[in-house]
Amino acid sequence: MPGKFFNYVVFPVTTIALVGTIIRSQARPAKAHSHYMKGDHQTRQGWKQANDGLSVQDVGRSGGGV
Incomplete structure (x- = not known):
């Protein structure tokens, strides 16, 4: 029984926290980069x-809106 508790409770909680x-x-x-505007x-x-090659037009199309 202690093995199941470790496998199903302690290990997942510890892994997620880490x-x-x-x-x-x-x-x-x-x-x-506000000076680029x-x-x-x-x-x-x-x-x-x-x-990486994005232009103002690409940002506008993506929903970023400029």
Whole structure:
């Protein structure tokens, strides 16, 4: 009986708690790139590079709205 308690209660709870702790410890806030929203060509190129080729039009289509 103690083996079943460990297998069905203690192990899953411990595993979920450990995974949650690891995920929270590695989470970081995203870096803001508000200066890329200016209109000149150089900053738009910077925006595309920082966002892996996404343009303002792509963000609008995804529901992000700009």
